[in-house]
Amino acid sequence: MIENNLPALHVVIPLIAAGVCALFKKDVWPFRIACVALLCSFAAVVTMLTQVAGGDVISYFMGDWGRKDYYDAMTGVKDSAVVGIEYRIDMLNIIVLLLISFIGLVMLPYAKHSIEAEIPRQKRSLFYVMFLLCFAGMLGIVTTGDVFNIYVFIEITSLSTYTLIALGRDRRALTSSFEYLIMGTLGATFILIGIGLLYMMTGTLNLVDMSVRLEEVSHTNPVIAAFAFITLGLAMKIALFPVHIWLTNAYAYAPSFVSAFLSATATKVMIYVFIRLIYDVFGQDFSFAFMPLSEILITLAILGIVVGSVTAVYQQNVKRLLAFSSVAQLGYMTLALGLATETGLVATIVHLSNHALSKGLLFLCVGAVVLRVGGSRVDDFNGVAKQMPLTMAAFVLGGFSLIGMPLTAGFISKWYLLQALLEEGHIALVIVLLISSLLAIVYIWRVVEAAYFKERDAKAKKLTEAPLGMLISMAVLVCANIYFGVMTDFTLGFARDAASQLFHGGL
Amino acid sequence: MDYILGGYNYWMAIILMLTGLYAVIVSGNLVKKLIGLVIFQTSVLLIYISAGLVKGAHFPIYELNAHNVPLDGVVYVNPLPHVLMLTAIVVGVATLAVGLALAVRIKEAFGTIEEEELIVLELADTKRAQEELIIKKKPQKPAKRMTRTSKGGKR
Numbered sequence: 001m002i003e004n005n006l007p008a009l010h011v012v013i014p015l016i017a018a019g020v021c022a023l024f025k026k027d028v029w030p031f032r033i034a035c036v037a038l039l040c041s042f043a044a045v046v047t048m049l050t051q052v053a054g055g056d057v058i059s060y061f062m063g064d065w066g067r068k069d070y071y072d073a074m075t076g077v078k079d080s081a082v083v084g085i086e087y088r089i090d091m092l093n094i095i096v097l098l099l100i101s102f103i104g105l106v107m108l109p110y111a112k113h114s115i116e117a118e119i120p121r122q123k124r125s126l127f128y129v130m131f132l133l134c135f136a137g138m139l140g141i142v143t144t145g146d147v148f149n150i151y152v153f154i155e156i157t158s159l160s161t162y163t164l165i166a167l168g169r170d171r172r173a174l175t176s177s178f179e180y181l182i183m184g185t186l187g188a189t190f191i192l193i194g195i196g197l198l199y200m201m202t203g204t205l206n207l208v209d210m211s212v213r214l215e216e217v218s219h220t221n222p223v224i225a226a227f228a229f230i231t232l233g234l235a236m237k238i239a240l241f242p243v244h245i246w247l248t249n250a251y252a253y254a255p256s257f258v259s260a261f262l263s264a265t266a267t268k269v270m271i272y273v274f275i276r277l278i279y280d281v282f283g284q285d286f287s288f289a290f291m292p293l294s295e296i297l298i299t300l301a302i303l304g305i306v307v308g309s310v311t312a313v314y315q316q317n318v319k320r321l322l323a324f325s326s327v328a329q330l331g332y333m334t335l336a337l338g339l340a341t342e343t344g345l346v347a348t349i350v351h352l353s354n355h356a357l358s359k360g361l362l363f364l365c366v367g368a369v370v371l372r373v374g375g376s377r378v379d380d381f382n383g384v385a386k387q388m389p390l391t392m393a394a395f396v397l398g399g400f401s402l403i404g405m406p407l408t409a410g411f412i413s414k415w416y417l418l419q420a421l422l423e424e425g426h427i428a429l430v431i432v433l434l435i436s437s438l439l440a441i442v443y444i445w446r447v448v449e450a451a452y453f454k455e456r457d458a459k460a461k462k463l464t465e466a467p468l469g470m471l472i473s474m475a476v477l478v479c480a481n482i483y484f485g486v487m488t489d490f491t492l493g494f495a496r497d498a499a500s501q502l503f504h505g506g507l
Numbered sequence: 508m509d510y511i512l513g514g515y516n517y518w519m520a521i522i523l524m525l526t527g528l529y530a531v532i533v534s535g536n537l538v539k540k541l542i543g544l545v546i547f548q549t550s551v552l553l554i555y556i557s558a559g560l561v562k563g564a565h566f567p568i569y570e571l572n573a574h575n576v577p578l579d580g581v582v583y584v585n586p587l588p589h590v591l592m593l594t595a596i597v598v599g600v601a602t603l604a605v606g607l608a609l610a611v612r613i614k615e616a617f618g619t620i621e622e623e624e625l626i627v628l629e630l631a632d633t634k635r636a637q638e639e640l641i642i643k644k645k646p647q648k649p650a651k652r653m654t655r656t657s658k659g660g661k662r
Contacts, residue, residue: 148591148594151595152594152598155598155601155602159598159601159602159605162605162609163605166609166612170632171616171617171632172629172632174609174612174613174616174617175613175617175625175629177609178537178606178609178610178613181602181605181606181609182531182540182544182606185544185548185602185606186528186531186544186547189547189548189551192551192595193551193554196551196554196555196558196588199555199558199588200558205587316637375636377636
């Protein structure tokens with residue numbers, strides 16, 4: 001009974017838990033409920049992982065109501081179509097699902113301490129409500145096989161994200177949240193227009209049906225317009241270079257936990273949607289051969305990499321620095337995606353998960369320092385390493401992974417990215433990549449230098465190491481960063497299978 | 508002429524969409540921005556609803572004969588876009604609610620909802636944080652913290 005409904009349960013449990021949490025005034029029970037809900041989701045995802053690992057696809061219809069035969073009175077054709085909402089899990093989305101549920105679960109012990117320091121008492125239970133909604137929405141985006149469902153889940157995630165960002169202590173959190181609301185809603189509405197045009201041309205909302213029917217009409221104007229709208233909308237959500245402005249402010253002023261969680265998941269989910277729509281729905285022939293997506297993505301990605309890395313070097317606020325670094329890293333992912341090769345796709349998928357691990361870890365460490373020191377400027381880090389050795393050690397390791405040092409997760413994805421670029425003979429792009437990595441060393445070094453080689457103000461109060469809950473979260477992510485840097489079978493194997501599934505078989 | 512009149516509903520939707528987009532980009536007042544956003548979202552509703560229309564078709568409830576059996580050969584309007592747009596309307600209302608709530612909070616925290624003044628105030632915040640660093644009066648408590656906590660008691 002439960003086993004058959006896992007594809008729905010892992011989304012529904014956090015969604016219901018969010019409603020239950022809203023009933024509590026204090027934050028003790030909401031925290032416990034959130035723990036249980038995330039644990040259930042994670043368990044469900046792991047169970048499904050074992051089911052799809054062999055290359056099977058789980059297809060689940062909401063309410064067991066889906067494929068119907070229908071009779072078209074206009075043309076007199078009898079046909080069958082998917083009318084229900086399908087949840088579909090294959091190699092590609094299981095890896096993203098696993099990432100999100102893992103990150104959510106691992107960061108939860110951290111959340112308790114972090115929000116106790118940063119969010120007023122009466123809002124803490126509501127924080128868990130929003131967090132669970134955001135989490136459920138992300139899982140929903142990734143699981144669903146229905147285009148309109150994707151839009152609805154995007155809005156669930158976005159609306160809860162706006163609220164989470166606005167919880168930041170700094171008053172600029174409010175304006176950056178508003179900015180994100182405007183940009184995010186414009187982006188989501190563009191996606192909605194694109195979905196509408198696709199629906200007009202195909203008469204279906206199911207991804208599989210749509211991809212089949214689009215082949216007949218793929219060169220008509222509405223489909224081209226739909227492609228443009230969806231690409232633009234998703235670019236705004238991914239924070240691709242010219243429309244990345246919301247990301248840096250939002251991550252800089254949001255509560256530490258929220259920055260960490262969002263940097264590890266929110267944009268990654270959108271990249272997943274992008275991959276899904278390009279490769280499965282529009283098809284790579286249409287996206288890359290007929291439309292100039294490759295050129296656009298590569299140009300914007302390079303600009304994003306360069307601008308993001310260079311701006312990151314000059315930032316005074318470490319959270320903002322990491323946010324700009326995220327813009328550059330998202331550039332790597334879109335660059336690999338723009339190559340339109342199988343290796344490029346593998347690099348995108350691997351980098352997506354590895355960057356989530358490293359950037360999540362870095363934001364967690366910064367959050368721990370913010371908790372003890374009270375600020376997140378580079379100068380606030382002066383001499384922190386002596387009093388918070390574990391936190392800063394974790395930061396250094398996260399930095400290594402971000403830069404792409406061997407034996408860390410970041411190395412694997414950079415290596416694949418280089419391979420993908422060399423395969424296509426883009427030597428100039430390889431140089432850009434190396435320069436950007438050097439810049440990454442520079443901006444990570446600035447923080448490390450402040451923490452290890454500068455003296456802390458003598459009059460300042462003594463610092464203690466971060467609380468145990470926070471250390472547990474960081475330790476797990478450190479282990480994950482090292483584990484996926486040494487044992488590459490799991491991520492690489494899955495990414496390769498997912499890429500070949502997308503490239504050769506479609507859904 | 509036929510080209511323009513034939514799809515006039517789409518033209519109206521496009522005009523609304525561009526009006527909304529223009530309002531979002533140009534207006535400096537946050538509430539006006541939100542109004543522009545709502546106009547922009549509403550135009551999408553029109554596009555979808557237009558797509559559901561079948562000329563001369565029956566409303567989407569089964570036409571029954573004397574034995575309560577659905578008649579064959581009746582053309583129905585497509586009801587799905589309307590249902591989808593119900594969801595989109597809800598999403599739009601929720602977005603507007605969150606946006607207005609944020610505007611209220613911004614008014615409380617900054618004392619203005621004009622974008623230009625907000626930018627000045629934000630720059631002042633950043634500058635103050637840096638100056639404080641140079642003076643090193645209170646390295647423990649940056650100014651940005653005080654602005655919110657002083658107001659926090661009311662809420």
